[in-house]
Amino acid sequence: MDWLRSLLLPVEGSHYARRVDDLYMFIMLVCAFFFVLVVGLLTVFILRYRRRRPGEATPHITENFRLEVLWTAIPLGIVMVIFFWGFNGYMDATVAPANALEIQVTAKQWLWQFEYPNGTRTINEIHVPVGKPVKLVMTSDDVIHSFFVPSFRLKADVLPNRYTELWFTPTREGLHVLLCAEYCGRGHSDMSGKVWVDSEDKYQEWLEKGDQSAQSMPLPQLGALLYESRGCATCHSLDGTRGQGPSFKGIFGTDVRMTSGQVVRVDENYIRESILQPQAKIVEGFQGIMPTFQGVLREREILALIEFIKSQK
């Protein structure tokens, strides 16, 4: 049956995925059985009892109490099995072990912010160690979002007025896609992120030094990467389209009017300030909704972004 599993479902990335898939496959079997039964009977009856001539007489069969009991009781028994099976799995998914690594998650239109116990902060990207339980404590800055990692088979809504939790033990190293599953406006379908499952060593290294491959990349190339991965692309276009924030197209070196009436030249210092203290100066016609990237971006990464913006003619 493994071929059918891999046809129907994505790879299994957490300890929990296997349990969900087992039940999924069981229900699939139940469905297949009843579907074949219904369509089979239907076909046999249509072929066997086709009308030969108009006004044919048929037997006067009105009911059969035993049959009614039978086809009420048997399906009831089967769905009760499915209910308890599903309930069991669900309860396991709700109580995280006490030793789980706790990561704080804040969702906002349209990006994911993460904070680790040691103060490391990331946007749209987390690294977690393989085989260790991870617990997410999540809240939203604005509307309802939903944290969904298909390969973990897990999903939980992220609410603006309270904390919701989700936990998993990743079992498969590599990249897993994070998606927003609760409709949250224009950028809903672009509100995705990356869950990197690393070996224990790689994870510790990342926690201490950040991403090594990015550190050796040339600045403009690193800037282009960060523009996508840190969520800039959600609000700042490159082609002049008006988004939630000003477009980067040809913005460097121009004079821009702020909501305060002040006119500011877009140079290195202004960009740096906008990344670290977005509320300091707001361009006229826009709202101050950008989160701060203080502590999220390293010095070299800020430089890379400035270079990237400079190159957008």
Added chain:
Amino acid sequence: MSDYLTESRGLRSWLFTLDHKRIGVMYFWSTLAAFALGGVFAMLMRLSLLSPKETIMTAETYNKIFTLHGAVMIFLFIIPSIPAAFGNFVLPLMLGAKDVAFPRLNLASYYVYVAGTLILLGGMLTGGIDTGWTFYTPYSSTIGGSVSLMTFGVFVLGFSSIFTGINFVATIHKLRAPGMGWYQMPLFAWGIYATAIIQILATPVLGITLVLLIMERVFQVGIFDAKLGGDPVLFQHFFWFYSHPAVYIMILPGMAIISEVIPVFSRKTIFGYRAIAYSSLAIAFVSFLVWGHHMFVSGQSQLAAAIFSFLTFLVAIPSGVKIWNWLATMYRGSISLQAPMIYAIMFLVLFAIGGLTGLFLGALAVDVDLHDTYFVVAHFHFVMMGGTFIAYLAGLHYWWPKMFGRTYSEKLARLSAALIFVGFNLTFLSQFLLGSRGMPRRYAHYLPQFQPLHVLSTIGSWVLALGLLIMLGYLVASLRKKRDAPANPWGGATFEWETSSPPPAHNFDHTPVLTHGPYDYEPRTVPV
């Protein structure tokens, strides 16, 4: 001889008519127009989804279009279609009555429907909304646009639904022909009765919820918006308290049609009359207690989730009971595959898939994975379109000669049914796979890995649309013919077939008297 269509002429005679048949016909064309509009939105959506990136429309436009597709199809088409169009036309005839209990209320319900529709259309023209038809807070309570206008339109439409429900309950209680007890009624009447009860009891909750939403938007009263001290999840509870029973407002009338068509085209008395009648009432009752299954990942308590999951599995049983009884009706019958029966059989196949896939979503652990993915989209399209809409087509082909006095081309009917079946399955079976593999719903852009299945689904939507266009063609063509429909083209045994096609304005020349059951076809053999 004059009938209800020709008895009086001119626009005024239609606009001020109190005849349930004319009101039914006006509802029929209005809801059909709404279906066409919703269908156009669906086709645009599918077209845009051919490519994972932005092509013919921006994400903003896409979001508006899926919202309007849902709102138009649900509030303007599915909810009123069968009860208000066919129910209005057929129910009094079936009961042997001259009209519904409150003809003026009936006309009022139509005008309230028109008013609600105009408000909704007004909202669309003044910018539309992109909240999804579910209007989830706090997104809906904080964004600009026509949210207040659109929700007010839905609020108004609710009254139309309530009026129709009240009318049908009174009609079924008071206007049955002499000799017709509750258990001599056609099962269509039982289905409509169960529907009417839900319409009366559930719709006010939606109305109140939408008024609260409008209060929050206009007067900043904190009810659902966390920033004003409200609770966004409360909205979901309120909303689904109506909208889950509303799913049964949509499907019960469909089932009611199937209960009529299958015995007639099998020329055999219905199997398990009481089981089918009681299962409608059971569905209506339990449907009020399962709303939380839309919220398994919303942060509601685990206890609540467990109870809602349990009750959800219970509500599956009466739907299953109906399928078994319909199948048993066909056993040893004399089955004729004319157009209405073809659609009834198609209903059995598609509704079986729709119902069975509900088992995945009722199971807590699996729903956590599948919630808000295309699996859910496929599931409810199998129930709403494969179920209700296909049953609607069965009813349309079954009562068309009665309503308009004309027969249609059986050949073209078969062709279009085949196209609809193939197109529907291409469109929505592929979406089960998309959902299982992790494609979330309401996505304007998607990951490239999902493209092949999306392309398949879009191609399916073209086949489906072609089938529907052919149907529209032969139905309109039949209207241009001379009246050629006999009073009882299918050999039915319910009262509507005892009067001419189309019926006279006063329905029956003599008050019909019950001499045999609704499914007793002549000649028949002795009871076995």
